[in-house]
Amino acid sequence: MPIPQIVILGGGFAGVATARRLEERLRDGEASITLISRDNFTLFTPMLPEVCSGGIETRHIVSPVRSQLRRTQYVLGDIQHIDLDAKRVDLQHTITGTKMTLGFDHLVLALGSVTSTFNIPGVAERSLPLKTIEDAEAVRNRIIATLELADVAVDPVERSRLLSYAVVGGGYTGCEAVGELSDLFRSIAHHYRTIRPEEVKVWLVEAGKKLLPDLPEKMGEYTTAHLREQGVALEIGDGVSLVDENGITLQSGRRIEAKTVIWSAGVRPAPAVLDLPVDHARNGGIFTERDMQVRGRPGIWALGDCAWIPTAKADSWYPPTAQHAIREGPALADNIVATLRGEPTKPFNFTALGTMASLGGRRGVVAFPNGYILTGFLAWALWRTYYLARLPGLDRRLRVTVDWTLDLFFSRDIAEFRVYTERSHNSSASAAGLVPK
Numbered sequence: 124m125p126i127p128q129i130v131i132l133g134g135g136f137a138g139v140a141t142a143r144r145l146e147e148r149l150r151d152g153e154a155s156i157t158l159i160s161r162d163n164f165t166l167f168t169p170m171l172p173e174v175c176s177g178g179i180e181t182r183h184i185v186s187p188v189r190s191q192l193r194r195t196q197y198v199l200g201d202i203q204h205i206d207l208d209a210k211r212v213d214l215q216h217t218i219t220g221t222k223m224t225l226g227f228d229h230l231v232l233a234l235g236s237v238t239s240t241f242n243i244p245g246v247a248e249r250s251l252p253l254k255t256i257e258d259a260e261a262v263r264n265r266i267i268a269t270l271e272l273a274d275v276a277v278d279p280v281e282r283s284r285l286l287s288y289a290v291v292g293g294g295y296t297g298c299e300a301v302g303e304l305s306d307l308f309r310s311i312a313h314h315y316r317t318i319r320p321e322e323v324k325v326w327l328v329e330a331g332k333k334l335l336p337d338l339p340e341k342m343g344e345y346t347t348a349h350l351r352e353q354g355v356a357l358e359i360g361d362g363v364s365l366v367d368e369n370g371i372t373l374q375s376g377r378r379i380e381a382k383t384v385i386w387s388a389g390v391r392p393a394p395a396v397l398d399l400p401v402d403h404a405r406n407g408g409i410f411t412e413r414d415m416q417v418r419g420r421p422g423i424w425a426l427g428d429c430a431w432i433p434t435a436k437a438d439s440w441y442p443p444t445a446q447h448a449i450r451e452g453p454a455l456a457d458n459i460v461a462t463l464r465g466e467p468t469k470p471f472n473f474t475a476l477g478t479m480a481s482l483g484g485r486r487g488v489v490a491f492p493n494g495y496i497l498t499g500f501l502a503w504a505l506w507r508t509y510y511l512a513r514l515p516g517l518d519r520r521l522r523v524t525v526d527w528t529l530d531l532f533f534s535r536d537i538a539e540f541r542v543y544t545e546r547s548h549n550s551s552a553s554a555a556g557l558v559p560k
Contacts, residue, residue, distance in 0.1 A: 126155050127463060128228050130229070130230050130231070131156070132202060133231075133232070134164070134165055135448070139188060139192070140448065140451070140456075141233060141455050143192065144452060144456035145195075146195060148457065154228075154229075157225060158188065158195050159198045159202065159214060160197075161202075162199075163188050163197070165186045165188060167515070169510050170523070172259075172300045174256070174260070175304075176263070176535065177536050178303065178306070178527070184514070184519070186514075186519060200216050201214060207423060227422075229459050231459075232409065233425075233426055233452075234393035235393055236391060237393055238387075238389075241389065243366065246386055249384060250291070251384065252385075264539050266383065267537055269286065269383055270318065273318060280380075284369055286323050286324065287325075287381035288323075288325050288383045289381040289385070290325070290326065291328045291385065292328075293327060293328075297327060297329070298350065300385060300387060302350065302353065302482040302486075305355060307535055308320070313534070324381075325354070326358060327350060330360070330374075331360070333347070335480065337442070338478050338490060341490070342478070345498045347359075349488075349498075390428065392409070392428065396408075396409055401417050402417075409430050411433070414470055415458065422462075426455050435470070450473050455471075479505065479506045480506070485500055485503050486498070486502070507527065
């Protein structure tokens, strides 16, 4: 009898956690495990804003997938098509373009999410997302480039636009990003002698009525007060209607003139899951049963950002956070093992340990399960301690610790690496003796 094939799509927190637990629980020859991901690393997203501000080196928050797994077969590939009825996944190797097809008996959908533009004109073309490691590098390079341009700008209007930075979205990422940007500008201002600190303007735009809308009210109140103290201009209750090359038009008709717009206003499930013939939630996510099996689809499982997993309460769902994804993975793996052995599955039950955000200026905010809110330096220190402990790999933890220590004594790096530009590729080709494109 053939060995059951378990295929996991996605190499983020949820996918890797599932694979690692399966490796622990499955007996030799009981099933094979294959994990497919378009990147060969897991990105530690909670620390992404610190990468875009230069507080942490890029490679220090990524962990190679292969180093985290022992028995799982890893395939670097982009998902082209998923056929649930034929139990087949079509993919294309990310580097070579070679097309492959893999069959499965159990499929785990852990593809995460992508940035949502809400079809607002100009967002896709004119704003910078902050979702991937490439995004963080692009944001950092844009900030350094605008400072260099402003340093020699003659037109005062253009200079003001270059020194204005708008972050859209008042959730975790947006609030942490503006805090980090404020820290960055304070750290490097002395390198740009023609630019006065008061010329640099940072905006945070949130369409809802408050910052951190899905978290306890006191967290949003403290965050609002702290960011204002940091000099961040807040636009709350006014959404974006247009993004162009010179800034943002708000729904009220007001304008924010800014050459740099960072978009963190929302996410949606990865495109590969949107067309699947399953029950979808309002944002395109996949409805599952409490054991994380997709509704009406035996052998198909979903977790993480692309899944709507119900809690024990009616019409209540677990939030798409890293804290939950890390714990959903092992629970889902246990249910796959139970299914293979003819045993009953168990519902996923987890009570969050709390929520926290880092706000720049060595300040943070933490909400504990009992309702207690911790703010200020101690909250910031707890944020760093907790996430450092959750970072995969001792070597990564040591590297990040060194980054944070150096940040106490030295200003942040202002080198701009244009590694993704046509100019950089042509320069590399010429240096290698090749003909540039």
